[in-house]
Amino acid sequence: MTLTSATVRSGRHGPPGSPHDKRSRSVDRNAGAWFLVLPALIPILILSVGPLLYGIALAFTDAQSGRTRSTQWVGGLNFQDLLHDALFWDSFRIGLLWAVGVSVPQFVLALGLALLLNQNLRMRWLARALAIIPWAMPEVVVGIMWRLVYNPDAGILNETIRDLGLGDGRDWLTGLATALPAVIVVGVWAGMPQTTVALLAGLQNTPHELHEAAALDGAGAWRRFRTVTWPVLRPVALSITALNFIWNFNSFALVYVLTNGGPGGRTRLPMLFAYEEAFRYGQFGYAAAMGCVMVAVISVILAVYLVGRLRGGEDR
Amino acid sequence: MSLRTSRSARAGQYAALLGYLVFLAFPFLWLISTAFKPARELGSLHPTWIPEHPTLDNFRKAFDEQPLPQAAANSLIAALCAAVVAVLIATPMAYVMARHRSRLSAATSGWVVVSQAFPFVLLIIPLFLILKHLHLINTLWGLIMVYVVWALPFALWMLVGYVRAVPTELEEAASVDGAGRLRTLVSVTAPLLAPGIVATALFAFITAWNEFFFALVLLKTPEKQTLPVVLTHFIGAEGAADLGPLAAAAFLATLPSLVVFAIIQRRITGSMLAGAVKS
Numbered sequence: 001m002t003l004t005s006a007t008v009r010s011g012r013h014g015p016p017g018s019p020h021d022k023r024s025r026s027v028d029r030n031a032g033a034w035f036l037v038l039p040a041l042i043p044i045l046i047l048s049v050g051p052l053l054y055g056i057a058l059a060f061t062d063a064q065s066g067r068t069r070s071t072q073w074v075g076g077l078n079f080q081d082l083l084h085d086a087l088f089w090d091s092f093r094i095g096l097l098w099a100v101g102v103s104v105p106q107f108v109l110a111l112g113l114a115l116l117l118n119q120n121l122r123m124r125w126l127a128r129a130l131a132i133i134p135w136a137m138p139e140v141v142v143g144i145m146w147r148l149v150y151n152p153d154a155g156i157l158n159e160t161i162r163d164l165g166l167g168d169g170r171d172w173l174t175g176l177a178t179a180l181p182a183v184i185v186v187g188v189w190a191g192m193p194q195t196t197v198a199l200l201a202g203l204q205n206t207p208h209e210l211h212e213a214a215a216l217d218g219a220g221a222w223r224r225f226r227t228v229t230w231p232v233l234r235p236v237a238l239s240i241t242a243l244n245f246i247w248n249f250n251s252f253a254l255v256y257v258l259t260n261g262g263p264g265g266r267t268r269l270p271m272l273f274a275y276e277e278a279f280r281y282g283q284f285g286y287a288a289a290m291g292c293v294m295v296a297v298i299s300v301i302l303a304v305y306l307v308g309r310l311r312g313g314e315d316r
Numbered sequence: 317m318s319l320r321t322s323r324s325a326r327a328g329q330y331a332a333l334l335g336y337l338v339f340l341a342f343p344f345l346w347l348i349s350t351a352f353k354p355a356r357e358l359g360s361l362h363p364t365w366i367p368e369h370p371t372l373d374n375f376r377k378a379f380d381e382q383p384l385p386q387a388a389a390n391s392l393i394a395a396l397c398a399a400v401v402a403v404l405i406a407t408p409m410a411y412v413m414a415r416h417r418s419r420l421s422a423a424t425s426g427w428v429v430v431s432q433a434f435p436f437v438l439l440i441i442p443l444f445l446i447l448k449h450l451h452l453i454n455t456l457w458g459l460i461m462v463y464v465v466w467a468l469p470f471a472l473w474m475l476v477g478y479v480r481a482v483p484t485e486l487e488e489a490a491s492v493d494g495a496g497r498l499r500t501l502v503s504v505t506a507p508l509l510a511p512g513i514v515a516t517a518l519f520a521f522i523t524a525w526n527e528f529f530f531a532l533v534l535l536k537t538p539e540k541q542t543l544p545v546v547l548t549h550f551i552g553a554e555g556a557a558d559l560g561p562l563a564a565a566a567f568l569a570t571l572p573s574l575v576v577f578a579i580i581q582r583r584i585t586g587s588m589l590a591g592a593v594k595s
Contacts (some may be wrong), residue, residue: 032497033416036408040468041403044424047465048431051442058441109336116333123333130340136577137570138526140544144551144566145347154559156346159363189343221325246433253528257548274437279533284441291438298433 008313048316058288065282077291088290090265091273097180098269099249102187107241110195115225117196118203136191143257146186147173173259183258190254191247197241201231202236235309243303246298268293350563351375358559374560375568379548381561384568386539387546394456394542396523398463403470403517407463410475411505415484423504428469440533447534454536463529467520474519478512479505517582522573543569 059078063071082088113131117124136140149157150172158169172182184310210228219227252271255261261276270290278287345365350358351374353367378384413421443462444453452458482505490500528544535541538549547569550562 014414033412036412037420039405040409040472041424043461043465044427044468047443047461048439048468049427051439051446052342052434054446055438063441063445081542101515112332113336116329116336119329121329121333123330123337126335127340128339132577132581133574135345136522136573138528138544138573140526140528140547141566141570143345144547144562145343147551148350148563149343149346151559153361154350154358154363156342156363156365161582176540189339192340243432250433250435252436253544256528256532257551271435271437274435275529275533278437278441281580284445287437288441291435291441294435295438298435302429302433 013033054253055288056292058285059292060289061285063284063288065279066285071285074285078286079293081286082289082293084183087265087268088270088273091268091270094266094268095249095270096178096249098184098187098255098267101180101184102248103190103241103244105184106188106191106195106244107237111199111237113130113192114199117200131193131196133193134190137190139253140257141189141219142186142190143254146189147258150182174263176263176266179259179263183255184265186254186258187248187251191244195244198240199233200237202233206232238305238308242301242308246301250294283289347563347567350559352500353560353562355431377558378561378565378568381558382546382549383538384543384546384565387541387543388457388569390540391525391543394459394463395521397456397460398467398524399517399521401460401464401588402467402520403475403513406468406475406516407513410472411479411501412436413472414476414479424472428473430458431469434527440530443530444533450565453534454538454540459531459542462534463524463527466527466530467523470523471516471520474516475509475512478509478516481512482508518576518580522576525573 058074060075061071062074062077113127117128117131137145149155152158152169152171155169157172161167161169168176172178206229211224214224214228248267250271251269252275255267255269256272258273259267259274273295274290274294276286277283277290317514349365350365352370352372354369354371354373357364357367357369409424447458447461450458452461486504486508487500490504491497495503499573526544527542531542531545532548535545538546547562547565550558550565
């Protein structure tokens with residue numbers, strides 16, 4: 001099982017009119033196919049698509065926990081309130097800052113690591129193994145682990161700073177100025193594996209002969225990267241960055257454990273804000289409206305990404 | 317690999333790799349170190365990398381402070397049930413999606429992409445209300461139902477890739493030999509698909525084992541809660557925490573995922589990638 005074989009195979013179906021294609025049409029009307037599909041389709045519709053539509057409907061009501069029965073239809077009132085909710089806009093701004101702040105360094109660092117791991121270096125296996133660890137850890141544990149690192153007295157970060165004679169260190173997670181950068185570092189650390197693995201697999205798709213030919217022509221490392229590697233890597237890079245951005249914008253557990261949105265709301269991501277509204281203050285309708293706004297933003301990003309993907313496809 | 321890598325470039329590469337190794341490893345090493353430190357060393361103003369007097373006290377204290385075995389059992393049940401059920405119902409559908417192109421497969425693939433991008437708060441509020449109506453709040457069954465549906469998109473995604481990797485020629489050969497459709501599926505396709513199914517199940521297991529948000533919302537009492545939720549109880553309301561037991565419990569909670577992940581790592585990266593590239 002190699003990375004490349006899975007990639008090459010994916011996304012390529014038989015040409016239209018191939019035997020594969022013909023057969024599929026006939027079986028499609030087959031009751032057998034439905035028999036195979038329904039066990040998954042029913043739960044998806046009932047527990048995923050259904051709640052999604054229900055959630056959107058809730059955004060137009062005054063649903064609250066505890067008095068769900070007398071719920072009233074209120075039209076766009078929740079959205080109007082959201083427009084004037086400074087705390088919501090704060091969390092939204094922080095969410096965007098966080099998503100960009102994590103996704104961009106994550107991509108740059110992961111690209112560097114992927115390029116290194118693609119070389120014939122000696123400690124490669126160790127780096128590969130280590131790069132996977134953050135992926136396997138529960139987000140809650142990642143948060144706890146970094147709390148230990150950031151701990152003002154017993155943490156290794158401040159101790160290192162003291163050892164290097166750079167001062168006394170500080171209380172990273174509770175400082176107004178340092179809290180967001182501190183959680184962003186954790187976000188970068190936690191998300192690096194997926195990005196690295198995806199980019200590494202993309203690199204392994206680069207035709208080796210092209211590299212050799214470019215090198216024979218006297219192209220330096222940078223030019224080889226720009227003219228040979230990057231064009232092949234670009235679709236993967238675009239996909240993973242768009243997905244990373246969306247995942248980060250929606251993230252919850254990591255920051256919940258690290259700062260719980262503090263200090264003074266400086267790290268209160270949209271999901272944390274919505275969670276509090278819904279399950280601390282019981283404002284289901286309002287929180288659902290917040291979710292709808294988040295979906296709208298994400299849809300725009302997804303649309304941009306899809307258009308980019310299509311264009312990338314035409315280029316090749 | 318690189319054709320003409322100069323010696324200084326090589327040295328730079330090793331230096332960069334070392335930097336990555338330190339960045340990736342040091343938080344994890346610090347977690348382990350903290351877990352084995354006696355209280356005296358944890359209170360010291362100059363923490364040491366390696367515990368001078370390693371101890372298991374923190375593990376004992378962790379078990380005293382929180383119901384860890386119960387929480388681990390809850391996590392295990394929820395993750396196992398979710399993984400098994402998700403794979404059982406996803407495999408047939410993935411087979412149909414991989415072998416027959418239809419509007420349904422296209423719609424399902426689209427839904428897989430969308431579901432990856434979803435802010436769960438929009439899903440959890442209705443699910444909370446539905447489960448409340450069914451009296452399934454604060455039960456593992458309610459959580460398992462949510463986990464199954466939540467694991468389905470990715471399971472489908474992985475499995476479709478594995479089914480495509482099984483050559484259709486083999487199935488055709490079997491049907492030429494007179495094997496019925498079901499017979500072919502059971503005796504030809506299933507064995508070839510088995511490793512992929514196992515990898516998918518293990519991946520679903522880990523994601524459920526690690527999941528936090530749904531468990532936080534749906535489980536109310538400590539004896540019902542899963543490991544990640546119970547771990548957060550070590551961090552007090554004011555964020556003050558007994559560092560030793562916190563580290564010990566966190567370390568223990570990671571071990572199962574690390575072991576499982578080490579087993580399936582190579583298989584996941586393949587399908588993860590197929591997903592990332594395809595979408």
